[in-house]
Every structure is written in C-alpha cells, then in structure tokens.
Amino acid sequence: MVPIRYQTLAGKSAGYWLLFIALAAVTAIGYAAAHYMEVNGHYVTGMTNQIVWGTPHVFAVFLIVAASGILNVASISSAFGKPEYKPLARLSGLLSIALLVGGLIVLVLDLGRPERLVVAMTYYNFKSIFAWNIFLYVGFLLVVAVYLWMMFEPRMNKYSKPAGIVAFIWRFVLTTGTGSIFGFLVARQAYDAAIMAPMFIVMSLSFGTAIFLVVLVATFQWTSRPLGDDILRRLKNLLAIFVAAVLYLTVAFHLTNLYATEHHGVERFLLLDGGVYTAVFWLIQVVLGGLVPLLILFSPTVSRSRAAIVLAASLVIVGGLAQVYVIIIGGQAYPLVLFPGMEETSTFFDGVVHAYVPSLPELLLGVGGIALSLLIAVIAMRVLPFLPEQLPDSAPHGEDAPTAAAASTAR
Amino acid sequence: MRRRLAAVGLAFIMGAGWSISTPADIPLPAPPKAKGDRCVEPTDLMRRNHMEFLLHQRDETVHRGIRTKKHSLVECLTCHTQTDAAGHYIPINAPGQFCQDCHAYSGVKMDCFECHATKPRNSASVHSKSAAMSGTSPAHLSNLARVVGNRP
Amino acid sequence: MKSATPNTRPDGERRKFLERAGAAAMLLSLAPGVRLVELVLARAEDQPVSAQMRWGLLVDATKCSEGCTDCVDACNDEHGLTGLGRPETDAQYIRKVGLRDKTTGKTHSLPVLCQHCETAPCVDVCPTGASFRRADGIVLVDKHICIGCRYCMMACPFKARSFIHEDLTDQVPESPRGKGTVEGCNFCVHRVDRDREPACVEACTEARHGALVFGDMGNANSALSQKLRELTNRQIRSDLGLNTGVRYHGI
Numbered sequence: 001m002v003p004i005r006y007q008t009l010a011g012k013s014a015g016y017w018l019l020f021i022a023l024a025a026v027t028a029i030g031y032a033a034a035h036y037m038e039v040n041g042h043y044v045t046g047m048t049n050q051i052v053w054g055t056p057h058v059f060a061v062f063l064i065v066a067a068s069g070i071l072n073v074a075s076i077s078s079a080f081g082k083p084e085y086k087p088l089a090r091l092s093g094l095l096s097i098a099l100l101v102g103g104l105i106v107l108v109l110d111l112g113r114p115e116r117l118v119v120a121m122t123y124y125n126f127k128s129i130f131a132w133n134i135f136l137y138v139g140f141l142l143v144v145a146v147y148l149w150m151m152f153e154p155r156m157n158k159y160s161k162p163a164g165i166v167a168f169i170w171r172f173v174l175t176t177g178t179g180s181i182f183g184f185l186v187a188r189q190a191y192d193a194a195i196m197a198p199m200f201i202v203m204s205l206s207f208g209t210a211i212f213l214v215v216l217v218a219t220f221q222w223t224s225r226p227l228g229d230d231i232l233r234r235l236k237n238l239l240a241i242f243v244a245a246v247l248y249l250t251v252a253f254h255l256t257n258l259y260a261t262e263h264h265g266v267e268r269f270l271l272l273d274g275g276v277y278t279a280v281f282w283l284i285q286v287v288l289g290g291l292v293p294l295l296i297l298f299s300p301t302v303s304r305s306r307a308a309i310v311l312a313a314s315l316v317i318v319g320g321l322a323q324v325y326v327i328i329i330g331g332q333a334y335p336l337v338l339f340p341g342m343e344e345t346s347t348f349f350d351g352v353v354h355a356y357v358p359s360l361p362e363l364l365l366g367v368g369g370i371a372l373s374l375l376i377a378v379i380a381m382r383v384l385p386f387l388p389e390q391l392p393d394s395a396p397h398g399e400d401a402p403t404a405a406a407a408s409t410a411r
Numbered sequence: 412m413r414r415r416l417a418a419v420g421l422a423f424i425m426g427a428g429w430s431i432s433t434p435a436d437i438p439l440p441a442p443p444k445a446k447g448d449r450c451v452e453p454t455d456l457m458r459r460n461h462m463e464f465l466l467h468q469r470d471e472t473v474h475r476g477i478r479t480k481k482h483s484l485v486e487c488l489t490c491h492t493q494t495d496a497a498g499h500y501i502p503i504n505a506p507g508q509f510c511q512d513c514h515a516y517s518g519v520k521m522d523c524f525e526c527h528a529t530k531p532r533n534s535a536s537v538h539s540k541s542a543a544m545s546g547t548s549p550a551h552l553s554n555l556a557r558v559v560g561n562r563p
Numbered sequence: 564m565k566s567a568t569p570n571t572r573p574d575g576e577r578r579k580f581l582e583r584a585g586a587a588a589m590l591l592s593l594a595p596g597v598r599l600v601e602l603v604l605a606r607a608e609d610q611p612v613s614a615q616m617r618w619g620l621l622v623d624a625t626k627c628s629e630g631c632t633d634c635v636d637a638c639n640d641e642h643g644l645t646g647l648g649r650p651e652t653d654a655q656y657i658r659k660v661g662l663r664d665k666t667t668g669k670t671h672s673l674p675v676l677c678q679h680c681e682t683a684p685c686v687d688v689c690p691t692g693a694s695f696r697r698a699d700g701i702v703l704v705d706k707h708i709c710i711g712c713r714y715c716m717m718a719c720p721f722k723a724r725s726f727i728h729e730d731l732t733d734q735v736p737e738s739p740r741g742k743g744t745v746e747g748c749n750f751c752v753h754r755v756d757r758d759r760e761p762a763c764v765e766a767c768t769e770a771r772h773g774a775l776v777f778g779d780m781g782n783a784n785s786a787l788s789q790k791l792r793e794l795t796n797r798q799i800r801s802d803l804g805l806n807t808g809v810r811y812h813g814i
Contacts, residue, residue: 038743040729041727041728041729041730041742041743042652042726042728042729042743043647043649043652043728043729047726047728048651048652048728049651049652049653049654049655049716049722049724049725049726050651050722052713052716052717052726053713053717111710111711111712111743112709112710112711112712112713112726112727112742112743112744112745113709113710113711113743113744114710116708116709116710116711117710119691119708119710120690120691120710123691123692123693123708124690124691124692125686125687125689125690125691125692127686127687127688128687128688128689128690128714129688130688130689130690130712130714131690131691134690181714184688185684185688185717185718186684186718186720186803187684187717187718187719187720187800187803188717332717336720336721336722338660338675338720338721338722338799338800339660339662339799339814341664341665341666342662342663342664342665342671343662343663343665344660344661344662345660345661345663346658346659346660346661346675347650347655347658347659348655348658348660348722349650349651350658350660350675350722355651469707471611473703473705473707474695474697474705475611475612475697475698476606476611476612476697476699476752476756477608477609477610477611478608478753478756478757479608479609480608485736485737488736525730525741525742526706526731526734526739526740526741526744527734527736527739528733528734528735528736528739531736532735532736532737
C-alpha cells in the first residue's frame with residue numbers, strides 16, 4: 001500500500017498568479033454588477049413583476065445544486081468505502097464548500113434588500129422551504145468543514161467515515177430542499193411536481209461530477225501532477241450514468257405532465273413553441289448537454305482521449321446551466337392560468353408569454369459567482385494540502401501519509 | 412450609535428455639558444420647533460427612546476392593526492414638518508429638518524424614509540399659522556433654546 | 564426569532580365598552596365619503612384585530628363594465644402608485660382582467676387583486692414571516708422584515724404581488740413603499756382599521772356601479788355574508804382549496 005501524500009500548490013508560477021488575478025477580477029466585476037443593481041433597483045435588470053427570478057437565480061441554483069453533487073466523490077470514498085476515490089475526497093469537499101458559497105453569495109446579492117440578510121437570520125417562518133434551506137445550507141458548510149477536518153487530521157481519520165455518512169445524508173436532504181423550492185409551488189404549472197426533488201438530486205450528481213472532472217484534469221495538468229487514466233475512466237463512467245439518469249427523469253417529468261390535459265398548454269410552450277426556451281431545451285440541454293456527452297463517454301474509442309472526456313464534462317456543465325435556465329425562466333415565462341377555458345387580457349400581462357432578456361449586470365453577477373467559487377478553491381489549494389502529489393494508475397491507495405510530512409514537503 | 416445619541420441628549424439636559432462632549436467646531440443640532448405645546452412624551456425620554464417607541468408601534472400597527480396616534484410616525488410628521496416660504500412642506504429628512512438635523516449630527520443613518528412619507532399627504536395645503544409660529548431657520552439659536560426649554 | 568401572533572385577547576367588559584364608545588364616536592363623526600362598514604364590530608383603536616372577523620369582498624362581475632377602471636384609479640391614488648411608464652416593473656395592486664370564453668365567446672370584465680386566502684401560499688413560503696395573514700384575514704407584507712426574495716411572487720397563484728424595482732419618493736403617509744420589497748393589495752388596511760372601506764370599493768359604490776361589496780365574512784349578518792348567500796359565487800383557482808376572501812359572481 002502506497003501512502004497518499006498531499007501537497008499544497010506552490011502558487012509561485014506566473015500561471016497561478018494569472019489565474020488568481022483573472023478570477024479575482026471577474027469576482028470583483030460581479031460584485032460591482034450587484035452593487036449597480038442594488039443602487040438602481042432591479043429595473044436595470046431583465047427581471048420584471050412577471051419574471052421575478054432571473055439569470056442570477058439560474059447561476060445560484062446551478063452552483064448550489066452542483067455543490068451538493070460534487071461532494072459525491074468524497075462520499076463514494078468514505079460512505080461507500082471505495083479506496084480509489086480516497087485521494088480525491090479532500091478536493092471534493094473543498095469544491096463543495098466553494099461552489100455553495102459562490103452560489104449563496106449570488107443568491108443574497110440578488111435579494112431586493114441584501115443588507116437585510118440579518119433579518120433572514122433572525123426572523124423565521126418554519127413553513128417556508130427557504131427558511132429550511134437557510135439551515136440546510138449553513139449546516140452543510142459546517143458538516144463538510146468538520147468532514148474535511150476529520151480527513152486532514154490524522155488523529156481524527158477514524159471518524160471520517162461517520163462524518164462522510166452524515167455529509168452524504170445532509171447533501172441529499174439539502175438538494176431535496178432546493179428541488180422542493182420549485183416542486184412545492186402549487187400555483188405554477190411548470191413546477192408543482194414531486195419529481196422535482198429527485199430530479200434535482202440527479203442533476204446535482206451530474207453537474208457536480210462534470211465540474212469535478214474538469215477541475216481535476218485542469219489542476220493536475222497545470223501543476224504537473226501525474227494523473228492515471230484509471231480514476232478518469234471511473235469518473236467518466238459515473239458521469240455518463242448521471243447524464244443518462246437526468247435525461248430519463250426529464251422525460252418522465254414531461255410525460256407525466258403531458259398525460260394531464262390541463263398541462264398541455266405549458267408543455268406545448270416548453271417543448272414546441274416556446275421560442276428561445278424550446279430551442280435552449282432541445283438544442284443545449286438535451287442534445288449538447290445530454291446526448292452528445294453520452295455518445296462521447298460511452299464510445300470505447302473516443303472516450304480514451306482525455307480531451308474528449310473534458311469536452312463531454314464541459315458540455316454537461318453548459319447543458320446543466322441551460323436546464324436550470326429552462327426550469328426557472330421558462331417556467332415563469334408561461335403565464336399563470338387564473339381562469340381555465342378563458343382567454344385573459346389585462347394591463348398586467350395576464351394571458352401572454354412574459355418576455356425576458358438577461359441583462360449584462362445579471363450575467364456578470366452570475367459569472368462572478370462561478371469565479372468566486374473557483375477563487376476560493378485556488379486560494380485554499382495553496383494554503384492547505386488538498387491535492388495528492390500524484391494519482392498514478394498502479395497501486396491501490398493506502399492510508400494517508402502523515403500530514404506533517406506532507407506539509408513539510410510543501411515548503 | 413445609541414450611546415452617542417444618548418450622550419447628545421445628556422449634554423442638552425445638563426445644559427452646559429456640550430462643550431465637554433463635542434468639539435467646538437461642530438455646530439450643535441438645532442431642530443426646528445414643532446407645532447403644538449409639547450411632544451407626546453417628555454423631551455429627554457423622546458431623544459433617547461424615540462426609536463424604541465417607533466419600533467414597538469410599527470409591530471403593533473402592522474401585525475395587530477393598532478393605530479393609536481401617540482407613537483405613530485405619521486403623527487410625528489404632522490407636528491414636526493416645516494413649510495417653506497411658499498407654504499409647501501419640507502421633507503422631514505431634508506438637511507436641517509427635524510429628523511435629519513440630529514441624525515446628521517449623531518451620524519446615525521435613518522432608513523425609515525426609504526419607504527415612509529417624509530411629509531404629510533397634501534403638500535399643497537398650507538398651515539400658514541403654524542409655519543409662522545415655528546421658525547424656519549433651522550440653525551436659529553432661539554429654536555435650540557425652545558427645544559431645551561421644553562423639557563419638563 | 565419572531566412571528567406575527569394572532570390576537571388572543573379575550574373580550575372583556577372594557578372591550579365592549581370601548582366598542583360601543585368607538586361606535587358612538589363613529590356615528591357622530593360620519594363625514595361624506597366615509598362609510599361605516601360594520602357598526603356592531605367597530606373596534607377601539609387601541610384594541611388588536613380579532614380572529615372572529617374575516618374581511619372579504621364580493622365582486623359582482625355582472626355589474627362590472629369593460630373599460631371602467633374606477634377601482635384601479637382609486638387604488639392607485641390611495642396608495643400613491645404613480646408608475647414610471649415601465650409597465651413590466653410598475654406595481655399594480657388591482658387590475659382589470661378581460662375574459663373571453665374560448666368555447667362560447669362570452670366576455671367578462673372584472674378586477675383581480677390579492678385574494679386574501681385563508682391558507683395563503685405567499686404566507687407559507689415567506690422565509691421571514693414578512694408575508695403574513697392578520698387575525699382578521701387580511702394578507703399583507705410587513706415591509707420592515709421583507710428581504711425582497713420574491714418567493715411569494717413565485718408562489719401566488721393570482722399574480723397579485725409587485726416588487727418595487729427602483730427608489731421611490733413622495734410616498735403617501737398611509738402607504739409606505741420602498742425599493743427592494745414586495746407589496747400588494749392589503750384591503751386598504753389603514754382605512755379598514757378606521758372603519759372605512761377599501762378605496763376601490765368606495766369608488767365603485769360612489770360611482771353607483773355597485774360591483775364590489777366589502778364586509779365581514781365572519782359575521783353571518785353582515786351585508787357581505789347576506790349577499791354571498793344570495794348570489795352564486797366562486798373563488799378563482801378554487802381547485803387549490805385556498806378559501807379565498809375574494810369571491811366572484813357572474814363568471
């Protein structure tokens with residue numbers, strides 16, 4: 001058994017600083033965009049009284065969902081006892097925290113009164129899924145932080161399995177909560193479905209694994225760490241299964257809706273004549289983000305190429321953003337049906353499809369959230385030994401090498 | 412913040428105390444005189460606790476529908492807004508006006524008026540009598556004397 | 564931690580006295596345009612709202628004419644909803660909706676506003692309890708603790724809420740409104756608390772349309788309750804089982 005040695009990033013190369021500065025700059029621009037939105041009010045965004053959750057929510061929900069899914073790599077190692085994934089468990093936990101923080105910051109900065117965050121922490125309505133989620137998100141950060149500590153601290157290693165199981169259960173509940181934000185919205189035809197919660201869980205596994213793959217290959221490449229094909233093969237097979245499962249649940253969701261006549265209108269809108277939403281659904285979510293990655297990942301020849309795997313994972317990420325966009329924006333664009341069987345007209349856009357165009361500040365805020373997540377990861381990897389020194393195919397991995405030794409090599 | 416405000420209040424009450432607690436080059440707040448004889452609470456109590464009264468009244472009104480006038484913000488405006496030469500109301504959070512004068516001095520930001528009206532509803536309506544009664548120059552020393560003199 | 568506590572104060576002698584005194588005072592001070600809604604239930608101003616009441620509204624669509632916006636205009640004036648010429652983000656508490664039956668072609672025109680549900684989805688989803696239901700059935704937003712998350716707007720089946728998209732000035736004293744919070748019809752709670760009808764109802768009655776009847780659904784003898792027994796009426800989205808406080812006749 002070869003002990004796993006972890007080492008911090010040297011963080012002295014021009015490449016590191018270039019990446020650091022680029023991420024910091026995009027984060028700062030995102031914050032400036034949020035400030036601009038807050039000072040002027042939301043009328044400077046594409047959001048209206050019809051489309052009340054816009055592009056920032058797309059990015060925030062995507063990041064929050066992916067944060068829970070990206071912990072899966074650690075869960076497989078600790079909770080399910082697969083030693084092959086063990087060297088990556090720390091990175092998995094780190095990215096999980098980083099993505100959740102990035103997503104939550106976007107969510108908070110898009111509030112009408114972000115400065116009242118303390119109100120959200122002191123006044124609670126326990127029937128609100130948002131209120132549950134405040135506890136679930138904060139709790140998740142704590143649970144994963146403790147889990148990481150168990151993994152880092154040799155004396156606590158023996159507790160990393162129970163901690164991993166707690167984290168695994170917590171992330172299931174957390175994503176159930178996120179999916180239920182939409183699933184429990186009885187008013188809107190595009191939501192109001194119990195399948196939303198399991199669908200969000202599978203989406204989280206798919207998006208999280210895809211992001212993990214891209215980050216893994218990039219960091220190992222840029223830090224010249226040897227990376228064997230074995231772990232990549234396992235991860236890309238996992239990703240393929242998750243992508244297929246997301247497609248399956250998407251089909252099940254729409255078929256269920258299509259059986260009920262009252263939902264024919266909204267289904268027709270999303271699947272046939274919803275313009276941009278229909279196009280985004282079929283072309284980006286289903287084809288580019290689902291079928292093409294599946295073809296790449298399941299092809300015995302193409303999927304041997306590392307570039308092809310990264311391409312497939314990147315497409316899954318793009319498809320995931322598209323999927324969340326269609327769910328959140330497309331779901332709101334279709335008008336509420338107040339009087340079934342009647343045509344409705346009013347000065348408040350009753351009965352008409354609601355227009356929405358993402359504004360630049362919204363996009364910058366959303367992208368800023370992604371940059372912040374990556375910035376957190378890049379800084380953390382320099383400060384603490386999250387990454388294994390190498391990940392060759394050969395030997396199965398044994399216990400972690402003593403952290404002290406790893407830390408000393410880092411200097 | 413509250414402590415500083417209380418300190419200001421204390422300085423008023425002690426009469427000559429302000430020269431100790433504030434630098435000489437910062438003029439003391441001199442809020443304009445209100446309409447009517449006296450406030451709903453003793454002046455020193457009001458200086459220290461008006462925000463507590465408003466907060467309590469806010470929850471009573473919004474959640475329980477209790478609309479007594481004593482601690483109502485709308486009623487504060489009724490007595491404390493001033494009118495300009497043309498007889499139009501001046502927003503109570505304008506520089507030198509009743510709320511803003513002290514709050515600027517004590518460095519406490521008010522967010523009441525992001526939502527709440529800053530003057531009674533009909534700007535056009537003129538209370539010429541009360542406007543004449545209450546000195547319109549906020550920095551006028553006699554105002555200060557009247558405010559201080561109002562305390563029981 | 565804090566939540567809106569419904570009134571549980573028992574009715575005592577003092578309360579009854581105050582009610583009578585308040586009623587007497589109201590009788591004496593009846594002015595033009597001020598209508599006493601429910602004389603027997605007039606409440607002293609230092610008494611909290613009672614759960615024995617439930618404010619409600621009946622919309623008689625047969626008396627509501629297409630093109631008439633008296634109720635909407637009155638509401639806009641009452642709450643200072645001036646609008647900024649941006650219809651997609653300007654607030655509307657009450658709106659006229661035109662309906663056309665897809666099969667028969669029959670048309671209706673009626674106002675849609677907050678339906679003041681007994682089990683309001685906006686109240687359920689609000690994380691801070693800012694969106695709440697008063698003991699007497701009025702659903703409103705406590706803008707002091709609204710964080711502007713807009714979850715209530717996602718949850719409302721009636722599109723009854725608006726978000727304030729910009730800084731406002733010149734608000735009216737009785738209707739505080741500010742950037743970054745959500746708002747909607749509150750049955751003119753400031754008027755109801757002083758025994759006046761909501762502005763929309765008053766305007767409709769004054770113009771002799773008589774399409775809106777406001778009153779206490781909790782009192783079987785109120786004019787509203789009698790009217791609700793007399794005319795067939797329905798709730799919008801009755802499938803959701805929300806027991807709305809606004810009922811419609813003639814659709």
